[in-house]
Amino acid sequence: MGLLSILRKLKSSPDRELRILLLGLDNAGKTTILKQLASEETTHITPTQGFNIKSVQSDGFKLNVWDIGGQRKIRPYWRNYFENTDILIYVIDSADTKRFEETGHELQELLCEDKLNEVPLLIFANKQDLIGAAAASNIAEGLGLHQIKDRAWQIQACSASSGEGVKDGMEWVCKTVKK
Amino acid sequence: MQTRPITMDFIHELISYFYWYFRPIIKGFLRLTTRLCELQRICYGEPKGGPRTCGVENSMILSRDPDIVKVIKSLDEQISVGAFKSTQTEKEVLVNAVNTILVTKRIKRDLHRQFEVSLRHCLRQIWGYKQLVQEVEKLRSEGFDSENLEHERTLLQLWALLQPGIPLTTRKTKQWQNIGFQGEDPKTDFRGMGTLGLENLIYFAREYNSTAKHILSHSHHPKHGYSFAIVGINLTHMAYRLLNEGCAKSHMFNVTDAKATLDHFHHLYSYLFVEFDKFWLSEKPRDIMEFNRIRDLFENNVRTLLAEPTTCLKIHIAVENV
Numbered sequence: 109m110g111l112l113s114i115l116r117k118l119k120s121s122p123d124r125e126l127r128i129l130l131l132g133l134d135n136a137g138k139t140t141i142l143k144q145l146a147s148e149e150t151t152h153i154t155p156t157q158g159f160n161i162k163s164v165q166s167d168g169f170k171l172n173v174w175d176i177g178g179q180r181k182i183r184p185y186w187r188n189y190f191e192n193t194d195i196l197i198y199v200i201d202s203a204d205t206k207r208f209e210e211t212g213h214e215l216q217e218l219l220c221e222d223k224l225n226e227v228p229l230l231i232f233a234n235k236q237d238l239i240g241a242a243a244a245s246n247i248a249e250g251l252g253l254h255q256i257k258d259r260a261w262q263i264q265a266c267s268a269s270s271g272e273g274v275k276d277g278m279e280w281v282c283k284t285v286k287k
Numbered sequence: 288m289q290t291r292p293i294t295m296d297f298i299h300e301l302i303s304y305f306y307w308y309f310r311p312i313i314k315g316f317l318r319l320t321t322r323l324c325e326l327q328r329i330c331y332g333e334p335k336g337g338p339r340t341c342g343v344e345n346s347m348i349l350s351r352d353p354d355i356v357k358v359i360k361s362l363d364e365q366i367s368v369g370a371f372k373s374t375q376t377e378k379e380v381l382v383n384a385v386n387t388i389l390v391t392k393r394i395k396r397d398l399h400r401q402f403e404v405s406l407r408h409c410l411r412q413i414w415g416y417k418q419l420v421q422e423v424e425k426l427r428s429e430g431f432d433s434e435n436l437e438h439e440r441t442l443l444q445l446w447a448l449l450q451p452g453i454p455l456t457t458r459k460t461k462q463w464q465n466i467g468f469q470g471e472d473p474k475t476d477f478r479g480m481g482t483l484g485l486e487n488l489i490y491f492a493r494e495y496n497s498t499a500k501h502i503l504s505h506s507h508h509p510k511h512g513y514s515f516a517i518v519g520i521n522l523t524h525m526a527y528r529l530l531n532e533g534c535a536k537s538h539m540f541n542v543t544d545a546k547a548t549l550d551h552f553h554h555l556y557s558y559l560f561v562e563f564d565k566f567w568l569s570e571k572p573r574d575i576m577e578f579n580r581i582r583d584l585f586e587n588n589v590r591t592l593l594a595e596p597t598t599c600l601k602i603h604i605a606v607e608n609v
Binding site: 134135150151152153154155157158159160178179180181182185188 | 475476479517518521527576578579
């Protein structure tokens with residue numbers, strides 16, 4: 109252990125740090141995505157009271173990922189975490205069709221925030237493994253994503269529990285920031 | 288600054304290596320001088336409960352005696368078939384295990400009756416704990432299913448226990464948020480803790496009803512409030528980790544003269560809930576976003592308590608008038 113950490117210190121070039129904000133309704137799968145990014149077990153997750161934060165290395169970046177609870181009671185606190193955000197990741201439960209309107213409304217509010225002005229947006233259309241999950245293209249249309257002109261955006265279908273699609277989304281994140 | 292921990296690590300490693308290497312020699316020497324084997328020294332010398340049972344378990348794990356290794360393996364196999372759920376099969380399994388140990392350690396039964404009883408008791412506690420780990424895992428891995436009538440009935444019972452006299456208007460309603468679920472339907476809130484989260488909550492609400500209701504009222508505090516059920520499910524996760532990592536052994540071996548059962552796990556959970564609520568309020572959190580920080584502090588305190596082999600966690604209920 110001792111030797112390894114010394115080697116790591118010698119090697120480490122200063123990675124560029126990115127502040128990533130993970131938002132979405134409760135039960136969208138934010139914490140599962142966070143755990144998936146950190147290559148941690150995703151089977152023991154509990155609802156987030158407050159927030160979780162993890163730092164992960166990826167593609168020459170140090171990603172500081174902030175996962176904020178999505179419960180309605182907690183949403184007013186989201187704004188406390190807007191400052192200096194490099195990337196906004198918004199997570200949607202693609203099978204929870206009944207709450208598409210609610211999630212679309214929350215997203216619209218975020219896009220109007222001054223502090224998130226021009227911040228690139230990645231949308232994870234999560235839970236594609238579930239029966240009845242809407243396709244990413246349908247969700248994009250329903251949310252009117254094509255009308256977004258003031259920032260780079262991308263929608264990525266994924267299944268956080270299996271990890272499928274999560275990496276593709278993060279590749280877009282790193283690519284977008286490098287530009 | 289950097290070198291010190293590394294040398295400390297090195298020394299520590301060196302000591303444990305020497306200990307491993309010389310352990311049989313030290314044991315042999317003590318056996319000759321005391322005419323007792325290590326298990327006997329522990330059973331006669333350590334007080335009943337955590338100190339003795341943990342001592343026996345460590346001694347067995349470290350043992351390189353092929354018969355002891357075999358005993359451990361066969362007892363572990365008995366866990367997977369649930370032998371420790373029935374008193375009869377448990378007794379048979381334990382008598383066999385103790386007999387094997389008496390033979391391999393060449394201990395005269397007539398001279399060491401007390402040892403035999405004491406060792407059997409320790410083995411019962413050790414493998415009872417392992418059986419409990421398995422039972423708890425079974426509940427955790429069973430997801431909450433709203434098609435399951437039993438699950439639904441328990442959920443409605445939880446409501447009735449916490450909000451007596453206030454009927455639910457419909458099954459899916461914002462009322463659930465009053466007892467700290469996130470939305471209109473609690474089913475998605477159990478997540479990775481499955482029915483274990485519900486069973487924990489219902490036990491706490493039933494066995495410590497007035498305390499649970501009192502804590503629920505704390506959770507409605509305008510500034511220091513929190514979501515009762517969601518925090519409860521997070522505490523289930525804490526209790527589950529403490530059990531699985533073996534940290535809860537000291538408590539479980541002391542809390543009962545027999546072996547720990549599911550009710551003892553629920554009791555540990557209730558302890559965590561009562562103490563967490565006290566701790567949370569005493570920390571005067573700015574808002575709910577401080578939850579993880581305060582939970583980690585609290586968990587560290589509990590782990591420090593549990594590191595002591597004599598620890599037995601007791602639920603202190605303050606008599607308060609609301």
